[in-house]
Amino acid sequence: MARAASAQKICPLLSIDDFVAGLRKLREADFSGIEGALQYMRRRRVDPESLQPYLFWNAQHYTRNLIDKTELYELLAICWEAGMKSSIHNHKGQNCWMAAPIGRLAVQNYRLISEDLAAHSCNIVPTDVVHMTAENPVAVDPLNPVHDVRNRREWKQRAVSLHLYSRPFDSCIVYSVEQGTCGEIGLGYTSMYGKLCA
Numbered sequence: 001m002a003r004a005a006s007a008q009k010i011c012p013l014l015s016i017d018d019f020v021a022g023l024r025k026l027r028e029a030d031f032s033g034i035e036g037a038l039q040y041m042r043r044r045r046v047d048p049e050s051l052q053p054y055l056f057w058n059a060q061h062y063t064r065n066l067i068d069k070t071e072l073y074e075l076l077a078i079c080w081e082a083g084m085k086s087s088i089h090n091h092k093g094q095n096c097w098m099a100a101p102i103g104r105l106a107v108q109n110y111r112l113i114s115e116d117l118a119a120h121s122c123n124i125v126p127t128d129v130v131h132m133t134a135e136n137p138v139a140v141d142p143l144n145p146v147h148d149v150r151n152r153r154e155w156k157q158r159a160v161s162l163h164l165y166s167r168p169f170d171s172c173i174v175y176s177v178e179q180g181t182c183g184e185i186g187l188g189y190t191s192m193y194g195k196l197c198a
């Protein structure tokens with residue numbers, strides 16, 4: 001379950017390079033719970049212009065664009081055309097923080113009632129929705145981590161979200177409410193460090 005930040009305030013814009021430079025100064029403890037990195041994101045807004053080298057668009061699917069990766073974390077920009085949504089997924093036990101420097105996104109949370117990965121079966125139910133914007137970063141609740149992300153068609157605008165994951169992970173479990181199924185999928189990048197992947 002993603003939680004909205006409780007306090008909102010207007011923070012100065014900084015470039016993605018400066019945002020990354022600050023991230024690299026955080027300690028391991030800032031990533032082991034959700035509060036440290038959430039505070040970091042709540043006190044900064046990334047200048048959308050500075051994200052341009054990392055933005056790649058695809059009319060069929062959202063794109064995953066790697067900005068920075070260390071042993072502790074990875075930082076991605078995800079580009080969403082209007083109407084796009086992710087699968088319902090978890091984060092393989094890793095922490096996740098998100099903000100939307102461009103546009104807005106809805107995070108639909110789910111409660112996982114049961115899961116049998118070997119049998120590819122699950123029982124999940126939708127719970128609450130939180131809205132993610134530049135001023136309102138959210139953290140995924142490690143106790144209820146299953147969610148999807150939506151750029152609603154009626155908003156009629158593109159969105160770009162920044163996703164900070166700790167530690168990096170390259171697969172996750174996806175779920176279907178209607179079919180009661182689940183399964184593991186691999187995760188790749190559309191681009192890395194501003195260059196399209198083959």
Ligand SMILES: [Fe+2]
Binds near residue numbers: 089090091096
């Ligand atoms: Fe996610």
